[in-house]
Amino acid sequence: MDFDTSVHEHFMREALEQARCAADCGEVPVGAVVVKDGQVIGRGHNRPLSAQDPTAHAEVLALREAARTLGNYRLDGCTLYVTLEPCTMCSGAMLHARVDAVVYGAPEPRTGAAGSVLDVFGYAAINHQTRVLRGVLAAQCSALMAEFFQLRRLEKKAQQPHPLRDWALRNADEAFAGLPAWPWQPQWRSDLPALQGLRLAVVDEGPEDAALTWLCLHGSPGWGYGFRHLLPDLLAAGHRVVVPDLPGFGRSDQPKKDKRHSAPWHLQIIAELIEALNLRRLVLVGQGDGGRLGLAAAQALPERFAGAWLIDTWPLNTQPQQRQQWFEQAARKPGWDVASAMAELDGSSNAEEACAWNAPFAQPGHRAALKAWPRLQTELAAPPADLLQQWAQADRLWLQPAVTQQPVSAAQWQAAWLQAVPQLAAQTRVWRQTQPGAPVPAAQQGGGAAAVEYFAP
Ligand SMILES: [Zn+2]
16 A cells, blocks of 8 residues: 555544444444545445445445546545445455455454455455555544444433343233223333332322322232222322232233242332332232232331221131132143133123233243242231231221132131131121122222222321
């Protein structure tokens, strides 16, 4: 090459100028100029995205312009300056154009065809020889690329504030679109320390300074949807309603391994959520084992709770065989149909609601929580007898059996509660009757309105 270093650097700066144009357009910042007799006769910057053209590399565009300037497809006596080591296509194009020399800045270790991955210019058998000069203003050329990709990563991160952990799975939003009686969009949060980056779905409706906040906690295999008929009544009373989906259920992320699930972990997440949202004057609405987890949270944070309404919550760690079998089937059978199992409990079934129950578990591998649940049930803390008695005496406790007599009868269920908390024997007002229709009584049955009246501060 006949030019000295300062001449090469001068033209590389022109190529860098082109590269910045590419970056401004959101293209990978690569720029090129073609020089003949000390004059720039062609310029180009990367634009495959905007041109929708896989061949629209900076070098190709600069070669085309140079050929037009010269009125000749041969570019004898020309030097091409490019900020990044050319790919095979561009190197080939330069050979076809009979470019004298190529000068590049930064090496491209993944696709570079001028020495890095392969060396298209190094074959003596190819009849035209193009000389190669490497590393001119390499630091500046590399910095421009690094800056561009860093910015793009930050933008991507800003668009996706809750990245999916590699140990977790996520259901598509579309699977939960348009469910009947469920217009509520969750707020997503992954900032609670116990979540370790998992995305948690939390429906949070109503005013922050409400007289009461209803914390609705589902059990397995349900999710917040089970409370759909309650929300309108509670919100109509001016109250706040907070409905999280526990990890592994509903719209929250699901750990791939059942070992991730434990009762203390779920409890920690619930407690951290209560503190993060600064929830006070809480009434726990617990369905199934969600009631047990909620009671453990109330025991840990008693000053934040005003009472509880527990529906189909089994109070003992030993359970009747039918109940145990029900959860073991859910755990063991990968094809266990959640919707028809829920319909049995519910006493009703409807196709749209079946979609809601099956949606969280529709994908293969999305059942770690179901698998973990029988073990998790043995880890639940005993119900806090003193707290329950205190609530019962203040008319702040409702205990309600399952809608149907499945998998345990109402009599079995009540006997279990009296075994767990004998003091409740004297509290006749805590026992609620259930009407068929939904795991949690429907609005039209007055469940929500009656609760508002009973628990009113
Ligand atoms: Zn190329």
